[in-house]
Structure formats: C-alpha cells, structure tokens
Amino acid sequence: MSTIKSSNLGYPRIGENREWKRALESFWNGNISEEELIEKTDEIRLNNLKKQKEQGIDLIPVGDFSLYDHVLDTSATFGIVPERYNYTGGKVDVDTYFAIARGVDDAIASEMTKWFNTNYHYIVPELNNAKPTLVENRALYFYKEAKEKLGIDGKSVILGPITYLQLSKGYEDSEFDQLVDTFTPLYVQILQELAEAGATWVQIDEPIFATNISEDVLAATQKVYETFTKEVPGINLIFQTYFEKVSNYEAIVNLPVKAIGLDFVHGDSLELLKTYGFPKDKVLAAGIVDGRNVWRANLEEKLTVLETIKQFVKEDQLIVQPSSSLLHVPVTKTLEQKIDPVILGGLSFADEKLQEIVILTKGLQEGRTAVEANIKQATEELNNLQATYRSNDQVRKDIANLTAEDAVRHLPFAERIKLQDERFNLPLLPTTSIGSLPQTPEVRSTRTKWRKGEITDQQYEQFVNDNIKRWIEIQEELDIDVLVHGEFERNDMVEYFGEKFNGFSVTEYGWVQSYGSRCVKPPLIFGDVSWDKPITVKESVFAQSYTERPVKGMLTGPVTILNWSFVHDTTPRYDIMKQIALALQKEIEALEENGIKIVQVDEPALREGLPLDHAKWDEYLEASAYAFRLATATAEADTQIHTHMCYSNFEDIFDCIDALDADVISIETSRSHGELVSTFEDNTYTKEIGLGVYDIHSPRIPAVEEIKQNIHRALQTIPPKQFWVNPDCGLKTRKEDETIAALKVMVQAAKEAREEQVALQNK
Numbered sequence: 227m228s229t230i231k232s233s234n235l236g237y238p239r240i241g242e243n244r245e246w247k248r249a250l251e252s253f254w255n256g257n258i259s260e261e262e263l264i265e266k267t268d269e270i271r272l273n274n275l276k277k278q279k280e281q282g283i284d285l286i287p288v289g290d291f292s293l294y295d296h297v298l299d300t301s302a303t304f305g306i307v308p309e310r311y312n313y314t315g316g317k318v319d320v321d322t323y324f325a326i327a328r329g330v331d332d333a334i335a336s337e338m339t340k341w342f343n344t345n346y347h348y349i350v351p352e353l354n355n356a357k358p359t360l361v362e363n364r365a366l367y368f369y370k371e372a373k374e375k376l377g378i379d380g381k382s383v384i385l386g387p388i389t390y391l392q393l394s395k396g397y398e399d400s401e402f403d404q405l406v407d408t409f410t411p412l413y414v415q416i417l418q419e420l421a422e423a424g425a426t427w428v429q430i431d432e433p434i435f436a437t438n439i440s441e442d443v444l445a446a447t448q449k450v451y452e453t454f455t456k457e458v459p460g461i462n463l464i465f466q467t468y469f470e471k472v473s474n475y476e477a478i479v480n481l482p483v484k485a486i487g488l489d490f491v492h493g494d495s496l497e498l499l500k501t502y503g504f505p506k507d508k509v510l511a512a513g514i515v516d517g518r519n520v521w522r523a524n525l526e527e528k529l530t531v532l533e534t535i536k537q538f539v540k541e542d543q544l545i546v547q548p549s550s551s552l553l554h555v556p557v558t559k560t561l562e563q564k565i566d567p568v569i570l571g572g573l574s575f576a577d578e579k580l581q582e583i584v585i586l587t588k589g590l591q592e593g594r595t596a597v598e599a600n601i602k603q604a605t606e607e608l609n610n611l612q613a614t615y616r617s618n619d620q621v622r623k624d625i626a627n628l629t630a631e632d633a634v635r636h637l638p639f640a641e642r643i644k645l646q647d648e649r650f651n652l653p654l655l656p657t658t659s660i661g662s663l664p665q666t667p668e669v670r671s672t673r674t675k676w677r678k679g680e681i682t683d684q685q686y687e688q689f690v691n692d693n694i695k696r697w698i699e700i701q702e703e704l705d706i707d708v709l710v711h712g713e714f715e716r717n718d719m720v721e722y723f724g725e726k727f728n729g730f731s732v733t734e735y736g737w738v739q740s741y742g743s744r745c746v747k748p749p750l751i752f753g754d755v756s757w758d759k760p761i762t763v764k765e766s767v768f769a770q771s772y773t774e775r776p777v778k779g780m781l782t783g784p785v786t787i788l789n790w791s792f793v794h795d796t797t798p799r800y801d802i803m804k805q806i807a808l809a810l811q812k813e814i815e816a817l818e819e820n821g822i823k824i825v826q827v828d829e830p831a832l833r834e835g836l837p838l839d840h841a842k843w844d845e846y847l848e849a850s851a852y853a854f855r856l857a858t859a860t861a862e863a864d865t866q867i868h869t870h871m872c873y874s875n876f877e878d879i880f881d882c883i884d885a886l887d888a889d890v891i892s893i894e895t896s897r898s899h900g901e902l903v904s905t906f907e908d909n910t911y912t913k914e915i916g917l918g919v920y921d922i923h924s925p926r927i928p929a930v931e932e933i934k935q936n937i938h939r940a941l942q943t944i945p946p947k948q949f950w951v952n953p954d955c956g957l958k959t960r961k962e963d964e965t966i967a968a969l970k971v972m973v974q975a976a977k978e979a980r981e982e983q984v985a986l987q988n989k
C-alpha cells in the first residue's frame with residue numbers, strides 16, 4: 227500500500243449560496259442571536275468538512291474556518307486585543323472579536339490590509355504592550371469537533387508564528403527575537419494539546435517565506451521549529467508556504483519538520499527542486515493545482531510534473547494538494563446555469579479542484595492508465611475551451627504598434643494643473659468622495675429583480691436615476707465640492723466592466739470572500755478585450771445635468787481590472803492589461819465628449835499585485851504605470867485625471883505612483899493612523915493628493931476633531947494647495963444615514979481647516 231496522500235490547505239468559508247455572509251450580517255443587524263449565529267456557522271463548517279470527506283481527500287484541513295478572518299483568530303487565540311476594547315483576559319468573546327474587526331462607537335477598528343498578493347484582507351494584529359497567553363486553543367476545538375461529529379481525523383491548520391509576527395505591528399525590529407521567544411511556548415502548548423487529542427498532522431502556514439526575508443528571520447525560524455519538533459515529537463508538522471517559490475529554498479527544506487509544503491504553480495519551485503534536490507527524510511507537500519485561479523487543470527501536464535517531483539523524494543513521501551487554500555476561489559461550478567457551456571467545461575472551482583487532487587493522487591499512485599478517462603476528459607474540455615478563445619485582430623494590431631509616446635499626456639502636470647485650476651476654480655482643501663454611495667438592500671434587491679426579469683429595463687433605469695438625482699441633491703446640501711454619481715448601477719467596480727467589455731464572461735455564483743462578510747464575483751477574461759460603446763457616460767451625464775459643480779466620471783483602471791479578474795493564460799497578462807487600457811481610453815474620450823471633465827480611474831489593486839518575488843517588481847511596475855498612462859494619455863490637458871488606491875503600503879510603489887502621472891490621487895490612510903504621511907516627507911511629490919481622513923469600513927461616525935487631526939498631520943508634509951479631503955474609500959458598504967452623518971463631519975472639518983489655512987496665508 228503506497229502512502230501518497232491527497233490533501234487540501236483550506237476550504238472557502240462562505241457556503242455555496244453565501245449562507246455565511248447572511249448569517250454574519252443578520253447577527254450584526256440584530257436579527258439573529260449569538261446562539262443562532264453559532265448554530266448556522268457550525269452547520270456551514272461541518273457541511274464543508276463533509277464535502278471534502280466525500281470527495282475522498284485524505285488530509286482534510288480543520289480550523290481554517292473563521293467568523294471573520296484567520297489572522298484575527300490567531301490574535302484571539304493568544305488574547306491579543308488592543309487596549310481600547312477594554313478586554314480583561316480570558317476567551318475573546320464574540321462582541322469583542324467583531325469590535326476589533328469592525329470598530330465600535332468608542333474604539334476604532336484595527337487596520338485591515340491585503341493578504342499577500344490576494345484580494346483577501348486580514349486584520350493587522352497590534353502587539354503594543356500585549357501579554358500573549360493561550361486563552362483559547364481554537365485548533366484543538368476544531369480538531370475534536372471534526373473527529374467527534376464527523377469521524378474526520380483532520381489536519382489542523384494554524385498560522386505560523388513567524389508569519390503572524392511579520393504581519394503584526396506595534397513593535398520594533400529589535401524586539402522580534404524576544405517576541406518569537408514569547409510565542410514559541412504558546413505554540414508548543416497548542417501542539418501538545420493537539421497531540422494529546424490524537425492529532426497526527428498539523429499544517430503550519432508560513433506564507434511569509436514566499437517573500438524575500440532576512441537572515442535574522444531565517445535564524446529565528448530555525449530555532450522555533452527545532453523547539454516544536456523537540457517538544458512535540460509525536461506530531462507531523464507541515465511547514466506550509468504558498469503564493470510563490472520560497473526565497474531561501476535550501477534553508478527552508480532543511481528545517482527540522484516532517485513535511486515542507488511548496489507552491490508548484492506560482493514561481494519556479496520545480497527548478498529549485500531540480501537544482502538543490504530534497505531531503506530524503508522529509509515529505510514533500512506539492513501544491514500542484516492552482517488555488518488562485520478557476521480554470522480546469524491540465525491533468526496530463528500536472529501528472530508529468532508530479533512524476534518529476536516524485537523522483538526527488540524517497541518512496542512515496544509525497545502529498546498532492548492545491549497550491550494554496552481554496553479560500554481564493556468560488557465553491558462549486560455546479561450552480562452555473564447561464565454561462566457558455568464550453569467555458570463551464572473549462573472551469574474548476576474549489577469542489578472541482580478537490581476532484582482533480584484526488585484524480586492526480588490516484589494517477590500518481592496507480593499509474594496513468596488508472597485515470598485515463600479523467601485525463602482524456604480534461605484534455606478535451608481544455609481543447610474545446612481554447613478553440614472558443616475570442617481573438618480580435620484589430621486589438622492585437624493596436625497593441626503591437628504601441629510606443630512609449632502613446633502613453634504620455636499632452637502637457638506636463640505643471641501646465642495641466644494651471645488649466646484645470648482655471649476651469650474648476652475649487653477652494654483650498656477641496657472635498658470629494660471616492661465614487662460609490664450606499665448600495666442599500668433596496669438598491670441590491672432592485673437590481674436582482676431586474677436581473678430576474680421581474681422589473682423592466684426602463685423601471686430599473688428609472689430607479690438608478692432617482693438615486694443619482696437624490697444623491698446629487700444630498701451632496702450639494704452637504705456642500706461637497708466635487709460630486710460623484712454614486713455607482714448605483716454597478717454590482718461591483720470590476721464585475722460591471724467585465725459585463726460590458728468584450729473578452730469577459732461572468733458567473734452567477736462565483737463568489738469569493740474579500741474581507742469579513744464581503745464577497746466579490748471576479749469576472750473571467752477569456753478573449754481579447756475591446757470596447758464598442760460607452761459604458762458609463764449615461765449615468766455620469768445624467769448626474770452632471772443636475773448640478774453646476776463638477777461630477778467625476780468613474781472608471782476602474784487596467785491594473786485593477788486585470789488583478790481582480792480570473793484571467794486565462796492564453797494571452798500574456800501585460801498584453802491584456804494594455805488591451806484593457808485601450809478600451810478605457812475610448813471610454814474616457816466618450817466621457818470628455820459629453821462634458822465630463824474630471825475622470826477618476828481607480829487602481830486599488832496596484833499594490834497588492836506587486837509580485838512577492840522582488841525580481842519581478844520592475845517589470846510589473848513598469849507595465850502597470852504604462853497601462854495606466856495609456857488609458858489616460860489622450861485626455862485633454864484641462865481634463866483632471868484622478869486615481870484612487872486603498873489598503874496599501876506605498877513605500878514600495880512610490881515611484882510607480884508618481885509615474886502614473888495622475889493629476890490627483892486619493893489614498894487610504896485613516897486605519898493606518900497616518901503612517902503613510904511620512905512617506906511623503908522625503909519626497910518632492912508635486913501633484914495633488916487626497917489622504918483618506920476617515921475609515922469607511924467601519925459603521926462608526928468620526929468626530930470633527932479627529933478628522934481635523936488627520937488633516938493637520940497631513941499638512942505637516944503636504945502643502946495645502948496640493949491637498950484634498952475625502953473618505954478612505956467608496957461608501958457602498960455603509961448605510962445612508964451613517965454616510966450622510968460622516969460626510970457632514972468631514973465637510974465641517976475641511977471648512978475649519980480651510981479657514982485656518984486662509985488665515986495663515988493672510989498673515
């Protein structure tokens with residue numbers, strides 16, 4: 227009997243029909259009790275486990291489920307709760323847990339940021355003064371639950387100490403080793419309790435090793451894992467990495483653990499394996515099926531790779547698994563009714579990927595003939611898919627003929643801004659918002675009715691227009707300087723464009739968690755992208771017709787559309803980015819022709835798309851800046867181009883931001899409590915900037931003084947002439963009354979700050 231095992235790294239939490247989202251939101255809205263929330267989420271979790279068991283997965287992950295986020299769960303495990311929540315020790319209760327994630331009246335939420343290069347967001351642990359103790363062994367609870375309720379001897383999944391600490395804030399680099407020493411015994415305790423309960427496999431997620439890490443961190447890692455193995459010899463530890471090849475291959479594979487998990491889809495791990503080999507005393511957990519994309523695996527090719535990998539390990543010391551947790555793909559494709567059957571045939575969501583894992587494990591174990599029929603089917607479906615690729619000769623020609631000058635605006639910024647100032651005549655510290663306004667249940671459900679054919683196109687259009695008009699009036703009443711139409715017609719800033727451009731397809735149920743209960747439905751790119759008619763002109767022009775103030779046209783940029791779609795690898799990614807840019811260029815021209823003279827091109831995904839491997843940075847940043855400039859290059863000099871980014875570490879991409887050559891950029895900063903401001907200190911950034919002055923991901927209404935403080939802090943490094951006042955991000959997730967109340971405070975704060983500045987200038 228051979229011992230090659232099939233495994234999974236993590237399963238989507240949200241349920242086939244987003245039951246998880248509904249349960250959470252019902253609880254937050256006070257419609258269900260805590261017991262009901264627990265009951266519903268228990269059911270979802272157990273159902274997820276049952277499905278994996280039925281699929282025939284050998285090592286089923288347990289403890290990967292969460293009520294919000296697994297990094298926050300890790301903080302809760304160790305009682306790491308920032309002081310402002312008045313936590314007094316012991317198990318972190320549900321209310322405190324959600325308070326950290328979402329904020330409460332008297333305490334702002336913890337910062338939320340991107341999980342590596344994904345569109346998933348985690349809650350950043352704040353270690354300041356924390357006294358970590360093991361207040362709740364969650365891993366143990368979930369291990370026992372799966373065993374007792376379903377007879378599953380699960381593989382516990384825990385976030386490793388090195389990654390956890392590297393993702394935390396509130397300490398100095400010099401304190402890192404000390405912190406590692408503090409956490410090590412707590413992890414040992416978790417592992418010991420798991421061992422006592424009978425656990426044999428534990429997956430310790432350490433994705434930080436897919437980024438470039440220092441020798442010091444590596445040394446600390448060596449020490450930690452030596453201790454784990456020494457203290458808990460009875461458990462098989464899997465040191466799990468994903469999203470890229472590891473940056474210190476030889477050191478990593480020689481860590482004193484039973485198994486090493488590597489990503490064989492992103493980054494060239496196979497090359498490393500061939501060059502440096504693999505220790506004969508270890509198990510290699512091979513991430514072979516793409517956990518980040520939705521296309522069917524080419525089983526033939528995957529088996530060839532696995533057979534190569536197998537030559538480097540001792541007799542069947544192999545685990546076959548997805549490249550990462552399946553958190554990043556939708557649950558099942560079986561619900562899709564409307565999509566082109568050929569495209570459906572080429573898709574593979576979480577459940578289908580697990581089938582692929584099981585087939586590949588069998589093929590590797592028993593030989594190809596054992597899975598011949600599966601291989602044949604995969605090959606056929608993929609060939610059919612390839613045959614339907616919608617190529618566009620004109621677009622290909624346009625891309626091939628592009629030059630550097632095609633991505634340069636008519637005049638330099640210094641000249642443009644004079645014309646724009648003349649045209650718009652805005653006050654000092656102008657106010658604006660980021661685009662979307664509340665997508666109330668009414669907005670969402672009216673769109674759903676329209677999609678189901680329960681209301682006519684005309685009724686839907688009327689409904690959208692009514693909202694636009696009402697909100698233009700509200701914004702005027704609030705005395706905001708640059709208005710937005712509110713994006714009421716959009717389900718999502720990327721999916722909406724995916725529905726309109728050529729080259730995309732959309733799914734009905736392909737939901738993926740983005741943060742907390744919020745999900746996205748990334749469109750599929752399987753064809754050359756092109757534009758044939760205006761997409762956003764109607765709503766923008768309608769909004770502009772009700773006001774003398776400028777209304778911003780609102781588009782999503784090429785980098786973000788690419789990064790937040792599921793893209794097939796038929797065409798090189800950077801070519802598709804240029805295709806999207808050319809399509810957007812036509813849309814901007816159409817907006818200008820219709821009198822819209824401020825256009826915002828959002829790029830919130832620019833930073834997260836930065837490759838984990840530094841060696842790939844330059845190419846990415848250059849391609850991204852080029853695509854953005856290409857999209858905006860033909861705009862008249864007096865058309866003001868805005869861009870927006872949220873949740874980002876900007877130090878790494880500062881030059882790229884400058885290279886976008888946008889006239890105005892608005893960026894998130896309020897949850898990072900002003901840390902970004904210092905980035906501008908040493909830079910001579912001459913263009914205009916709006917720093918988010920309050921957090922829109924929290925229902926909490928900010929105070930005037932708080933916002934003024936944020937403005938003051940920014941004005942220490944940014945000249946007032948360059949500074950805009952705006953919220954952190956779009957307002958679609960907020961309720962209407964919250965939004966109006968918060969904007970009112972923001973405008974008030976801006977006016978007070980403006981008066982101070984004018985007084986200073988008149989002195």
Ligand SMILES: Nc1nc2c(c(=O)[nH]1)N[C@@H](CNc1ccc(C(=O)N[C@@H](CCC(=O)N[C@@H](CCC(=O)N[C@@H](CCC(=O)O)C(=O)O)C(=O)O)C(=O)O)cc1)CN2
Pocket residue numbers: 345665667670671673674716717718719720721740741743744745746747790830958959
């Ligand atoms: N793609 C993307 N990524 C992003 C962002 C973003 O805006 N888009 N923002 C940042 C933060 N992430 C976010 C991700 C999602 C949402 C969000 O609001 N998502 C919505 C879903 C949006 C959507 O597509 N809604 C559809 C479907 C509406 C729906 O749920 N309909 C119900 C019925 C509605 C009813 O009857 O009440 C149903 O189908 O069951 C629509 O509006 O048309 C949600 O989870 O609630 C917000 C921020 C970073 N990443």
Ligand SMILES: [Zn+2]
Pocket residue numbers: 660830870871872954955956
């Ligand atoms: Zn944003």
